[in-house]
Structures are given as C-alpha cells and as structure tokens.
Amino acid sequence: MTQPSTISVERLTPGIRKITFSNPPVNLIVGETVSRLVEVVTELSEDPQVHVVVFTSSTPGYFFNHFDLGRVADFMPSDPEATPEWIDLVVRLSTAPFISIASIRGRTRGGGDELALACDLRYASREHALFGQPEVGGGILPGGGGTEHLPRLIGRDRALEAILSSDDYDADAAERYGWVTRTVADTELDGFVDGMATRLASFDKAALATAKAQVNRGTLPPDADLRAAYTQFLTSLTWxxxxxxxxxxxxxxxxxxxxxxxxxxxxxxxxxxxxxx
Structure with missing residues (x-):
C-alpha cells in the first residue's frame, strides 16, 4: 500500500503556492520528503505564474525537523558522482525564480533548519519557534548547508556557538542573531505571512527574480562547498x-x-x- 506523501501543495492564488509538511508525530525528514520537494520546487520554478511559495507545517510543535537517521540509507546518493538530492534541493530553492517564505511555528532543527536557511525570507512565531543544528552533539556533521548558510547570516562566532553547542535557540535569540528575518506574535504569524506573500505576488515577477539573483551573487555559498559538506556529513556517520x-x-x-x-x-x-x- 502506497504511503501518503509528507508534502502537499496548495494553490492559494494564481501567484502563490503553499507547501505543507506533515510527518507526525515529530516531523522527521525522510527520503520521500526530499524527493517530493525536489519535484515540487522544480515544477514551481518552471511555472511562470508562481511568484511566491510559502513553506509551513501541519504538525503541532514542529516545522521541518532533522533527518530521520534511523533511515540514513534514504540520504545516501546512489551515484557518488551525482549531486546529492538534498544539495540539489537547497540549491534549487535558494536560486529559484520565485520568492520562498518559511512560516515557522515549532521546532526547526538540522535538515529542517537548513531548508529554512535556503528560503529567501524566514518569519517565526515568537512564542513557538525553536532552532538548532544538533549534529555535532551526536558526533556527526551538518551536511545540508548549515555550515555554509548560517555563518553568512549570523557571523562566524555565533554560527560556531550554535553548531558546536548543538543547543536549541528560541525565536528571540534567532531574531537578535539574524537567523530569521523577523519574529511575529504567534496569533499574527499567519496573517503577516499572507500579507507579505500577497504584496510580493502583486509585483512584477521579472523584477522579483532578478533582484533576488543580484542579492544571491554576493551572499550564497558556492555549490561545490555545499557538496563537500554533504560528503563530510556522510563520512561522519562512519566515525x-x-x-x-x-x-x-x-x-x-x-x-x-x-x-x-x-x-x-x-x-x-x-x-x-x-x-x-
């Protein structure tokens, strides 16, 4: 029997799509999550109507959580020469010709945090969002862009603290550090994100996409660095x-x-x- 997908896509308006993740009880990322997201991001990138894509979760207490390391084989590339699927996803997302918004309510760790970092804008529930890169605490390494994207946002020392300590950071700390675009009172988060998505979707797509590409030139890590980090992550699993x-x-x-x-x-x-x- 085919299991339902952990990813659903909703057309909110002609220019706005919402991607919802659901893998209760704790929203671990599995192989199907990654494969489906690659498909969806690719499809939406090719749709000239799509201006804005909102990422959210339907599982209380969790946004996108870390990888399910009990199913680590899901994340092993079948072709060692090919770009790992997770790296393909974060590169496609950060360079997509639409604006991606993470609407974060709940725990956002490991691969889930790396997905949020690949989004263009991150709005977090002040009361209920939590962030972390827990890999080092478990004896392994971040592999999906955490060590490449996070220092560019919050600085070397704060990124080292977050990654080396493997601790959880609340939304207020994340906002002070620059980990998120801003925090919003939980009761206002959905309305705020809807308003921002509607505003951006009303603008010319070419202007949005080109402005994003210009900012990307000075801020995104090289693809080769992301691939190297993933290789080191896989190696660390054998330590x-x-x-x-x-x-x-x-x-x-x-x-x-x-x-x-x-x-x-x-x-x-x-x-x-x-x-x-």
Missing amino acids: PGPQAFQPQFEKLAAEKGPEELELRLGHYLGIARQESR
Whole structure:
C-alpha cells in the first residue's frame, strides 16, 4: 500500500503556492520528503505564474525537523558522482525564480533548519519557534548547508556557538542573531505571512527574480562547498564517535520517550554525551 506523501501543495492564488509538511508525530525528514520537494520546487520554478511559495507545517510543535537517521540509507546518493538530492534541493530553492517564505511555528532543527536557511525570507512565531543544528552533539556533521548558510547570516562566532553547542535557540535569540528575518506574535504569524506573500505576488515577477539573483551573487555559498559538506556529513556517520554515543542516546529515548526527547533535544544531547564518557 502506497504511503501518503509528507508534502502537499496548495494553490492559494494564481501567484502563490503553499507547501505543507506533515510527518507526525515529530516531523522527521525522510527520503520521500526530499524527493517530493525536489519535484515540487522544480515544477514551481518552471511555472511562470508562481511568484511566491510559502513553506509551513501541519504538525503541532514542529516545522521541518532533522533527518530521520534511523533511515540514513534514504540520504545516501546512489551515484557518488551525482549531486546529492538534498544539495540539489537547497540549491534549487535558494536560486529559484520565485520568492520562498518559511512560516515557522515549532521546532526547526538540522535538515529542517537548513531548508529554512535556503528560503529567501524566514518569519517565526515568537512564542513557538525553536532552532538548532544538533549534529555535532551526536558526533556527526551538518551536511545540508548549515555550515555554509548560517555563518553568512549570523557571523562566524555565533554560527560556531550554535553548531558546536548543538543547543536549541528560541525565536528571540534567532531574531537578535539574524537567523530569521523577523519574529511575529504567534496569533499574527499567519496573517503577516499572507500579507507579505500577497504584496510580493502583486509585483512584477521579472523584477522579483532578478533582484533576488543580484542579492544571491554576493551572499550564497558556492555549490561545490555545499557538496563537500554533504560528503563530510556522510563520512561522519562512519566515525567511532556516533557509534559510541548512539547506545546512550537510545537508552535516554527508551526512558523519556521519543516525543519528549524531541521536545528538548538540545538538553538531552548534552546529557547523553556526558553519560557516554
């Protein structure tokens, strides 16, 4: 029996599309998520009507979460010479001829944070958005653009703090750092994003796309750096560090439950790391 897609696409107006992610209970990114997003972003890039694409989630407490490392084979490229599918996605998204808006309510970590970073604009619920790059805490490396996009937004030292600590950052800290475009009161987030999308969709598409391309020239990392980071991510999965850490983390998951673990992932990563030594 075919499983329903984790991605749905809605036509809000002729110029606006909404992409909704749903993989309850904790919105882990799986291989189907990536494949479907590549298809959707490609299709929308070729549609001359589409001016704005909004990314959101229907799972309470979560935007896009991290990769499901229990299904790591999903993220292994079948052709070692080909561009990894995740890198293809973030490059396509950041260079697409439409404006992408992440409407962030809930936990946004790892690959989910990297997807948000590839979007053009990021608006976050002040009360309910949370951000993190938890990979180093688990003994592996970010591989989907976190180490390339985040320093360009928030600076080297703050990016090092976020990536090395593997901790969670609330929306207020993310706004101060420049991690998000701005935070908005949760009750106002949907209306604010709708208003921005409507405003941008009313402008000439050529002007929007060309202005974005001009800004991109001075701000986006080289594609080769993104591919190198993904290769290092795959290599890090074979290091002894994550192999030694995983049993302790699984023990915590059994004690606390996977949903509790995801609610406070940064906190529990620190506990598991200390207890694995």
